[in-house]
Amino acid sequence: MRLKQYTDTIVSMTTSLQVTILYDEKKPEVAKKIIKESYKEADRIINIISAWQNNTELYKVNSNAGIAPVTVCDELYYLVKRANRISDMTEGLFDVTFASLDKIWYFDKPIDKLPDETTIKNSVKNINYRFIELDEKNKTIYIRNKGTKIELGAIGKGYVVNKMKLKLQELGINNGIVNAGGDLVAWGKNESGEPWKIGVTDPNNTKKYLGWFRVDNSAVATSGSYERFALINGEKYSHIIHPKTGWPVKGIQSVTILSPDVEMCDSIATSVFLLGKDEGLAFVNQFDDLQCLIIDDKGDYYFSDNFKKN
Template sequence: MLNYRRFVVLLLALLLALLAAGCGLANFTTPKPYKETQFLMDTIIEITAYGPGSEQAVKAAFGEFKRIHDLANQFDPNSQLAKINDQAGKSKVSVDPELVHLLKRAKELSAQVEGAFDFSIGPLTELWGIGRKGDFVPTQAEINALLPLVDYRLVEVDEVHNTVYLPKPGMRLDLGGIAKGYATDKAVEKLKAMGVKSALVNAGGNVRVIGVKPDGAPWRIGIQHPRRSEDIIAKLALTDWDTLQTSGDYQRFIERNGVRYAHILDPRTGRQPQEVASVTVALNNSTDGDVLSTALFVLGVERGMQLLQKFPGVEAVFVTQDGRVVTTPGLAGKIEITGK
């Protein structure tokens, strides 16, 4: 009994000493994070994972980003997407089944959002070349000449033979509005398959989480102010969703004669929407979130709200050009508006 008491006293003394040295009990129970950052898919991607094997899982997740990038990068002449574009109006192109799957989903989503997102927008994004042509702004005549080439309904995706065909010469696919979200989903699948129970993936505004934070609290994500890069305009805890996706006019844009021209185009007009500065959607799928945030940005607040009625469970935060923050009814009491 005496030895046992001495053991208890010594153990308590040790714990007190550790606490006095600033080493709390949480240090013994909280798994250490592994964090890695890479520049892929034209953005900064950061993955943080907790628990055993997290380093290997994170590296495998980055492998998914690179794999999808190589598959769907229209600027790489060796990519399958570039080959589809090169053969527009000429012949069908055999591609990997995964690319067929992605294109089929892009076509379905384009229809669901009534063309506000259109993955055949390539001729227009190439014409504008935001980020690649200085402050170039095309004429209305140049835009009008390309509008007939933008129509997702014309894209022929053959799931049986794994081929894709663009029937008009000059058509070009651009998966910039869906590939990053799809890659995020694939990266999360890889993390989960390798046993990760707690993680956060941030792919340039595309945020998806696994589980809760190591301390048991939900992940709480800030939404950037579209005009003040150091400020957060709202915060949302991901309790009902695992994905927060943002599209905005503040990361890739040019300014000419005091006018801002962002990289997001309305496929129907070939020009930049002017009502909102950013749109954030909360849901449980990054692929769909990538498309929906873009479509809502194009449609604006009123028409965007109407569209969301077709997507139960998806919530949105609109920040207008004049700084108003408009949220869907499902976010009432769940979102904190931190700035104006």
């Protein structure tokens, strides 16, 4: 049986969701059906963890903030539990209650002056993952502060990608890639029998790649400030807001994380961006299974100690 590469892309989770698989070149219709099954799995998860779709379990949790605990399925419960564990690891820099931020910065329309200091400080008052109470026996989630809500974008995409990979493997796919807007997992080999090659986008020209690295049964996620920003008095302000200060983060253009788990990549990329270059690299260097590439606002490159340049 000769294998052929099949690729399909849809819009999902406000980004592109792309699946690439190797499958029998004589069975393109079967390959398409397999890819559609992975999309169905993505939809199933999104219909549980989306904060913005009415009647999802997470929507109900947010609607009951400050009112009552909500019983949820194991998938949502343990995803939030894992998110809180990462919040503990990063001392709250990664925080799934970030959606509680007051909207005072705009990146989709002009903003001609900086918000005042008091407004900025008050904008983060409802962000605190410690407002989330988890009851493992009853599988309930309770947000005890009425102004707080959970949004799982910075870990949920990675979870969706992981579940899609598992679905594809269940359907017999031994070689493939799932990519949700830069949160990517790859396994097996490409058509040439080599590890998959993944490009690192140039922050100053998103149509170009700075370089390529091989991904062999591993995952990648990139957090970047170069595509969305506010221009105020000639100065760029990143759309990535610090959850403790309310100010846009400066100094870094992009962070790329490699690890065996795309869910971990997704959350750690955000955390390293907030930590900054030096603290971010020091954080990653604590873990043998994490690799990191940082590009600062001057275009200089910085690598974690174990980053494999190939």
